[in-house]
Amino acid sequence: MDVLLQIRDELLDFAGTGVSVMEISHRSQPFMDFAHRTDAAVRRVLAVPTDYHVLLLQGGSYLQFSQIPMNLLHQANTADYIHTGLWSEQAANAAKKYGNVEIVASSYETGFDRIPEINESNINRDAAYLHYTENETAQGLQFSKPPVSPIPLVCDACSSLMSKPIDVSAHDLIYASAQKNMGIAGVTLLLYELIDSSDGFYINNVLPDYRSINNVPFHIAETDLDIYLLKSEKNGFHGLKGHQSTGGLRASIYNAVTLDAVQALGEFMREFKRTHG
Ligand SMILES: Cc1ncc(COP(=O)(O)O)c(C=O)c1O
Numbered sequence: 411m412d413v414l415l416q417i418r419d420e421l422l423d424f425a426g427t428g429v430s431v432m433e434i435s436h437r438s439q440p441f442m443d444f445a446h447r448t449d450a451a452v453r454r455v456l457a458v459p460t461d462y463h464v465l466l467l468q469g470g471s472y473l474q475f476s477q478i479p480m481n482l483l484h485q486a487n488t489a490d491y492i493h494t495g496l497w498s499e500q501a502a503n504a505a506k507k508y509g510n511v512e513i514v515a516s517s518y519e520t521g522f523d524r525i526p527e528i529n530e531s532n533i534n535r536d537a538a539y540l541h542y543t544e545n546e547t548a549q550g551l552q553f554s555k556p557p558v559s560p561i562p563l564v565c566d567a568c569s570s571l572m573s574k575p576i577d578v579s580a581h582d583l584i585y586a587s588a589q590k591n592m593g594i595a596g597v598t599l600l601l602y603e604l605i606d607s608s609d610g611f612y613i614n615n616v617l618p619d620y621r622s623i624n625n626v627p628f629h630i631a632e633t634d635l636d637i638y639l640l641k642s643e644k645n646g647f648h649g650l651k652g653h654q655s656t657g658g659l660r661a662s663i664y665n666a667v668t669l670d671a672v673q674a675l676g677e678f679m680r681e682f683k684r685t686h687g
Contacts, residue, residue, distance in 0.1 A: 495546035548653035629658030
């Protein structure tokens with residue numbers, strides 16, 4: 411709330427300029443100071459080594475699905491991708507417009523219930539880079555550590571950056587659009603336990619070792635999903651609809667979601683199971 415109030419105030423008067431940050435010159439001192447502070451904050455929070463650049467770009471991660479191969483694929487005609495769900499697939503598909511794409515590991519066969527084993531000998535030494543999606547937002551599947559790569563490692567950290575430490579130096583390029591975690595703090599991992607101890611009422615198929623700390627997809631074994639969703643919206647829980655590619659439900663517990671909110675959803679789900687189970 412404090413952050414929202416600060417944004418509201420600064421929309422009318424940014425750093426004593428009398429106007430908003432959107433209305434001042436990008437060369438003005440207040441904007442330059444703001445840009446430097448942002449750069450320093452990103453470096454501090456993510457412990458970014460000095461030999462890395464921090465770029466603030468327009469567009470979302472989807473744009474990077476093309477910009478990365480456009481910038482890097484000219485060095486080699488092939489890029490390697492690890493296939494773990496919807497977003498890594500979209501990234502690989504976008505890159506196909508610019509060169510050859512090799513899928514070097516995939517958990518498609520097991521329904522994206524795990525991070526696949528990555529055999530280093532499958533990685534093409536001549537490829538421009540190896541791309542992976544740190545957290546598969548739709549599937550709720552997450553890497554516990556970066557893959558070991560003999561070639562430049564590129565990471566889509568769109569739904570996980572700033573939710574936990576990341577070893578920047580293990581990567582050559584990390585990208586993430588800001589809208590998910592780079593906001594207000596407060597996150598927890600409570601829902602999985604509730605799902606697992608629900609005697610099959612709530613189902614999540616991702617193996618425990620690979621579960622995302624940011625996205626908890628689940629579905630209800632027998633209950634009519636629509637009733638659940640309607641009821642949850644009436645009770646103040648919004649945005650629980652699963653990604654359109656997977657269906658079901660999904661609780662996204664990004665940094666802006668408070669512990670109280672997660673606990674309230676947990677209570678609601680327990681009560682819902684009691685009355686509908
Ligand atoms: C892992 C991942 N990559 C890429 C994207 C696309 O990001 P954007 O909507 O900012 O283009 C998303 C969006 O949800 C995502 O979760």
